[in-house]
Amino acid sequence: MAPDGRRRRRWPLWAALVVVVLVLACGLPAALLVSVLRDTDVETSATAAEPTENPTTLAAQQVAERISVQLNRQAAALLGGDRAGFLAIAEAGSARTELRRRYDSLRALRVKRWEASASGLPTETGQAGEWRLRVQFNYCFVVARCQTSPMVVDTRWRDGAEPRLLEIEKSKSSPYVIGAPSGQPGDLPWEVSELTSVVGKRTIVATTPAYRNRLPYLLARAEAAAKVADLYAVSGTPDRYRIFYAGKKEWETWYGGEQPEWGIGYAINVGGGHHEVVLGPDSLDYGPFMDQVLRHELAHAASMPDGYWEDWAWWLVEGVAEYAAVDGQPVARYLGLAETRQAVRGDWNGKLDDLIPTGDISGEEATGRYGIAYLAVRYFVDRFGEEQLLAFVKAVVHDLRPPAQIAEEVLGEPWSGLHDECVAYIRRAAG
Known part of the structure; x- marks a missing residue:
């Protein structure tokens, strides 16, 4: 099929630029330059119009803003000891009953900071005017100037000029x-x-x-x-x-x-x-x-x-806690010494990173493993002192660095030798 001769030919942009350069180089009048540009009918990319916001997203943002106002009012009421104000954002019924218990318990815990904010955008529930929203709370007890603890919960709301809470779930x-x-x-x-x-x-x-x-x-x-x-x-x-x-x-x-x-x-x-x-x-x-x-x-x-911390550091985590628990008492007075002796003489393979107990073992077996962890930490305290022990805990438990990697850096000796000496100490101390 032959092309329609009535259709105007559209030159590519580079061709138009060549024409302009030639016109200028030949010293032709500016009027001719305008004529040439008009005749080329160059296609240039128009400035893109700003994209319009998705109506659903815009509606969700507006709902989130209205709910945030309610959450801020509730936070102020909680900190100000205003139970009625705290409950006011909820419709009468189960949501208000749930909030009443939370208010009483939070006040009993001396809540000093309470911040609430939307975590993401709300989504429609399928019921007209109802929305689900995940809310993050950050709080402090007793001390106002503290690092807050965070939590998120799922909530359900009925929208309006002042949205009303219909349901608040427990944190999962x-x-x-x-x-x-x-x-x-x-x-x-x-x-x-x-x-x-x-x-x-x-x-x-x-x-x-x-x-x-x-x-x-x-x-x-x-x-x-x-x-x-x-x-x-x-x-x-x-x-x-x-x-x-x-x-x-x-x-x-x-x-x-x-x-x-x-x-x-x-x-x-x-x-x-x-x-x-x-x-x-x-x-x-x-x-x-x-x-x-x-x-x-x-x-x-x-x-x-x-x-989080690694499971292979269990002996160090629990050993420090057991060492603190005995509060300076001699090994001979350790209450779990009999169970520890049984564990050492039993099927323990002599590896510190293989001590973590499972939930289905007996109480005696668990006590024995905690006792081994205690004796291990006791060895390191006796060798290096409590200050270096805590530096070791920082490196292994907090910084997630394996003992074999940092023992020489923190304790001045290679881990393989320290581990063997520690195990020998445990076997002697358990008797």
């Missing part, structure tokens, strides 16, 4: 939350339980109303343990040690409730440099051993990193 275990490199544990005590607390110089101790009468005793024991734990701080002492005493129901629900049967306490990272300590329902039955449990768990809160 998550591998990563901004500000919490080791992940979010989920089911925090103040999300799922009514709490009451007492505050000391270095600790805050909380529990449910059913165990309120135990708080004075727990606070005294916690304050004494905190003085010991402060000595093992690696990256600065916590502003307050946060301790929660759990009844049977709480032990099975707080932070997911997945604890081994032989556990009586644990420390869990909640971000912002904070490790919260939970004492199990049977912990008070251990009498004087209760003090050791507290020193152990608070030493974790003081010495552990804000991020």
Whole structure:
């Protein structure tokens, strides 16, 4: 098919530029130059119009802005002790009931900072005017000038000039939350339980109303343990040690409730440099051993990193906590020495990085492995002192550098020799 002769030929841009150059070079009149340019009808790329915003995205942004205003009002009400204002953003019903319990527990924990912000854009639920939004909260207890702990929760809202909260979920275990490199544990005590607390110089101790009468005793024991734990701080002492005493129901629900049967306490990272300590329902039955449990768990809160640490460092993490727990007592008085002896004489392969217990082993086996970790750290303290031990912890646990890589740098000797000497010490000390 022959081309339509009526259609104007469009020259490429480079051809038009050649014409211009030739016209100028020949000294032709400017009028002719204009004529040439007009006749070439050069196609040039027009300035692109600014893209229009996606209407759905724009609507979501506007909803997020309105919800953020509500969240800011709620934060101010919480910090100002205004329960009615805190509840006002929710519609009457289950959401308001949920907020009421959270308000009471947060106030009991002496909340001093509370910041809320949208985490991403809301999405429509499929119901007219309803939106889902993930919200991040950052908070501090007792001390206002602290590094905040972060958490995210999913919420559901009805939009309007002043959006109303329809549902707020409990935090879920998550591998990563901004500000919490080791992940979010989920089911925090103040999300799922009514709490009451007492505050000391270095600790805050909380529990449910059913165990309120135990708080004075727990606070005294916690304050004494905190003085010991402060000595093992690696990256600065916590502003307050946060301790929660759990009844049977709480032990099975707080932070997911997945604890081994032989556990009586644990420390869990909640971000912002904070490790919260939970004492199990049977912990008070251990009498004087209760003090050791507290020193152990608070030493974790003081010495552990804000991020994750490698499993092969378990012996060092737990060994430091056990060393703090015995508080200078001689090895012969270590309460788990019999179980440690049994473990050393049993199937232990003599490797420090192969000690981490599983949840299905017996309490005696677990105690034996903790005892081996304790003796290992005792060896390093006896050889190099506590200051160098903590430098070693910083390199291995916080900086994730294998002992074989940094032993000479920190301790002045190669790891292979130190490991063998340490194992020999453990075997002698266990008897």
